[in-house]
Amino acid sequence: MRKIIHIDMDCFYAAVEMRDVPEYLGKPLAVGGNRDRRGVISTCNYEARAFGVRSAMPTQQALKLCPNLILVSGRMQVYKDVSSKIRQVFQRYTELIEPLSLDEAYLDVTGCEQYKGSATLIAAAIRQDIFNETGLTASAGIAPVKFLAKIASDLNKPNGQFVITPVQVASFVQTLSLRKIPGVGKVTEEKLAEYGLKTCQDVQQSDHVKLVKRFGKFGQILIERSFGRDPRCIESHRQRKSVGVETTLSRDIYQLVQCKQVLTGLMQELSARMQHAANERQVQKQVVKLKFADFVQTTIEQKCDEVSVKLFESLLEQAFERGEGRGIRLIGVAIGLKSDGASNIEAENQQTQLALELG
Incomplete structure (x- = not known):
């Protein structure tokens, strides 16, 4: 049984800006296009999210929701430098690291001997190291498979962690909304709902032959995820697609x-x-x-x-x-x-x- 940790930095770009410019603290802030130009929001802090502002939202729409929104254009090299420091923290605990972006990554700590091999304690230590060395908070999800670790990292944000133990997997996925499964977006969710599929339990109880016939390879993956199965290993050297x-x-x-x-x-x-x-x-x-x-x-x-x-x-x-x-x-x-x-x-x-x- 593997021990997978998904680390997700809290509103990463915005958090870096708030760290470096204390005047931004407590105010709605977004990294994205300027007020006089068209663009989209890259990320925003939690104060902005309270107004309904979200990542990938058109800047003009965000300003309508939050007229006092502070917009910064972003400093990509700074974010990359901070991300590199975070990666160095990961490497103290495991070599099996799969970066998904500058602000999130999967870690396989199955063979890690620190903290007597406790993935829960390792995740907490990683988050503390990140905070001590960058001044930024991170959230973590711990589970025996990748997709559940990713879901778990979002359940106690910001600056928290959530654990799904092997014995908890079956009960956890039973009531899990299919929308929570990575890769299931709004359109796919609506198509699945047309067939009466809204939770993992619905998929478990469905006709799997018909499901694969309707949705092909995706249908098979959906069945696997609905039972809490995810055979994917950590890809330390991901190829550019x-x-x-x-x-x-x-x-x-x-x-x-x-x-x-x-x-x-x-x-x-x-x-x-x-x-x-x-x-x-x-x-x-x-x-x-x-x-x-x-x-x-x-x-x-x-x-x-x-x-x-x-x-x-x-x-x-x-x-x-x-x-x-x-x-x-x-x-x-x-x-x-x-x-x-x-x-x-x-x-x-x-x-x-x-x-x-x-x-």
């Missing part, structure tokens, strides 16, 4: 030629990012994403063996048609990378080819 860039426009645009002008700039940035990812794998697909004025989003992709500007333009045209005249507020492009460990030379060739096409 894609390289992408996107931009939220200062104002909506309505013409394809305008979109192509934005695309040109994005391609230059994508080329630079691909250069940094040259030690990754071979390209397997290209992706274009558009978000319309009504915040509805569409994504279109196509498999390929090499990066092509013409293919990006073609995908952009197809995505643009889906807008049916609606304004465009965001444009994004990305390449998907194969996971078979293709050679560095191949990845470098892809970057060179894109650079040549961009002139």
Whole structure:
């Protein structure tokens, strides 16, 4: 039986800003776009959340909910430096670390001998070390499997922890809402509800053959999670799956030629990012994403063996048609990378080819 800890920093970016600027303490604060520019909230403190402000919310909407909201543009290098210090704390307890982002990670402490192997005490020690060395608080979830550890880390926030022991797994998942399972969003939740599936117990008692037939691979994963099973191990060396860039426009645009002008700039940035990812794998697909004025989003992709500007333009045209005249507020492009460990030379060739096409 494994001992998994999920560490999640409390409103990380905002917490760093409050630590460094004490005047922000006790006031609603968000890291995101400026008042005179369009953008989205990256994160916000708990005072802002009391007004309904949330991560990924459009900045203008956040300001309507909380007119006194303090907005800061963010200092990514500072956040990375703090994240590095937090990672050093993790390494004192285990080498099995799977970062999910700058502010959260899974740790497998099954073989850790500190604190007599108690994952509960180890999690508490990690959180205390983080606070002592960074001045920031973290929450933790402890469980025998990854997805339950992640759920648990959210149950006693901020600055707390929650433990699900092996003997508690069965009772814990029985009444667990399917929305709590990582990967089940609002749309998926609604589709499952149409079939009378709202809790893990509902899935346990359902016709599993029909469920897999309706939802495919996801249906099988859902069955496993509903019984508290998650065979995934900690991935200490996660491979990059894609390289992408996107931009939220200062104002909506309505013409394809305008979109192509934005695309040109994005391609230059994508080329630079691909250069940094040259030690990754071979390209397997290209992706274009558009978000319309009504915040509805569409994504279109196509498999390929090499990066092509013409293919990006073609995908952009197809995505643009889906807008049916609606304004465009965001444009994004990305390449998907194969996971078979293709050679560095191949990845470098892809970057060179894109650079040549961009002139």
